[in-house]
Amino acid sequence: MKTKPLWVGAVVLALVGGIGAALLMWRPAIAPADAQSPFDSSQVHRGARVAEAGDCAVCHTRPGGQYLAGGLALVTPFGTLYSTNITPDIETGIGQWSLPAFQRAMREGVSRDGHLLYPAFPYAYYRRMTDEDIADVYAYLMSGPAVHAPAVQNRMNFPMNIRPLVSFWNLLFLHQQPLTPVAQQSATWNRGRYLVEGPGHCGGCHSPLNPLGAEKSNQHLAGGHVDGWEAPSLLGMASRTFPWSSAQLARYLRAEVVEGHGTAAGPMRPVSLSLTNMPASDADAIAEYLLSLKAPAPSPVAPSIKPPxxxxxxxxxxxxxxxxxxxxxxxxxxxxxxxxxxxxxxxxxxxxxxxxxxxxxxxxxxxxxxxxxxxxxxxxxxxxxxxxxxxxxxxxxxxxxxxxxxxxxxxxxxxxxxxxx
Structure with missing residues (x-):
């Protein structure tokens, strides 16, 4: 019995691998939505609260630009991205997006036309949100004024300018599931956890990132870098030399000056201003959850060196x-x-x-x-x-x-x- 040449097996493996990669990188377009009926005012109101929790305007409104019309430059280690128009404009915004298309973007990072979104859009966190919150924020966005604002061309470095490669990032890191309440914790704690780990995507700034731009394993909320600032660790805030109280942290989160701790500055400033548009109970919930997080075991401290x-x-x-x-x-x-x-x-x-x-x-x-x-x-x-x-x-x-x-x-x-x- 003759054996097939080794190159035949290599060709078969290459074909199978190529087909698998193509399927991984390809996503179908979702048909444009029909004309939307007006949304219920209570749903739009709830969606406004979700949009504030998710910091939508912080990234999708450039300085001096129109609300949610995009164009803000987001500088990453892989190049510069520009946020997109998420107003209901038919040509340049999301006016043709149906709710299923919006849900897919929020959970899988895929645009309505099928192209993959870069993970600077925090869909890895948004996928933890409830169906109801996603539907509510969709209603809010689609009920706002349409702004004609064409997208600004991204300036990504090779190879990340090859957008389909994002599919491999998703394969490696997109494993989160919607959060379920922890029965042993209070409703306030669970609300805080949901806001921090879901729409608030706090780990996107306050966690160190690996070379591929995903959170380093086992270092969630241990501190990171954003826009030239250090985003401090959110662990052990209740047990520091000058600990935070719930009242202090809630006020800080709402852009107030807190005796002994100061006020939010840098990239945290617009986030805290967004929180002022949410119920004070949400800041209280975030504070309760964050103050429950324990600090890791301290590392040995190197001897201090006096500066020359x-x-x-x-x-x-x-x-x-x-x-x-x-x-x-x-x-x-x-x-x-x-x-x-x-x-x-x-x-x-x-x-x-x-x-x-x-x-x-x-x-x-x-x-x-x-x-x-x-x-x-x-x-x-x-x-x-x-x-x-x-x-x-x-x-x-x-x-x-x-x-x-x-x-x-x-x-x-x-x-x-x-x-x-």
């Missing part, structure tokens, strides 16, 4: 604090009483392992939000040079964490200055 004297510069930190900061943050500052400005020695940024968030806040400030009350802080990028910035940071870090200076202070200042160019 030239890093501190010639202008002493205390003098810089008095001239630039004490008017709002000093012990006798009227703003401490009027506006709740915090003392700085307990703020999260000064207790972080890296100087990045503190330096970013000083350099960029906290801009005021038009039409909303709340704190603001001017930027100091132009008024403080590198030596002064290092001196101020070194002084305040010593007040907050005596004997534990930031080892990355000078290098982080250089990096941030270069990033701003």
């Amino acid at each position: 004297s030239e890093v501190i510069g010639q202008t002493p930190g205390p003098l810089l604090f008095q001239s630039a900061c004490a008017g709002c943050h000093g012990p006798a500052a009227p703003m401490r009483q009027i506006d709740g400005r915090p003392a700085l020695d307990r703020t999260s940024a000064l207790h972080a392992t890296s100087a990045r968030n503190f330096l970013k806040t000083v350099l960029e400030g906290v801009p005021a939000t038009p039409g909303r009350p709340g704190p603001s802080m001017p930027p100091f990028a132009a008024s403080l040079d590198n030596h002064q910035l290092a001196a101020l940071a070194g002084f305040l870090r010593e007040q907050a964490k005596p004997g534990q200076p930031w080892a990355d202070l000078s290098s982080t200042i250089d990096e941030l200055r270069q990033e701003a160019q």
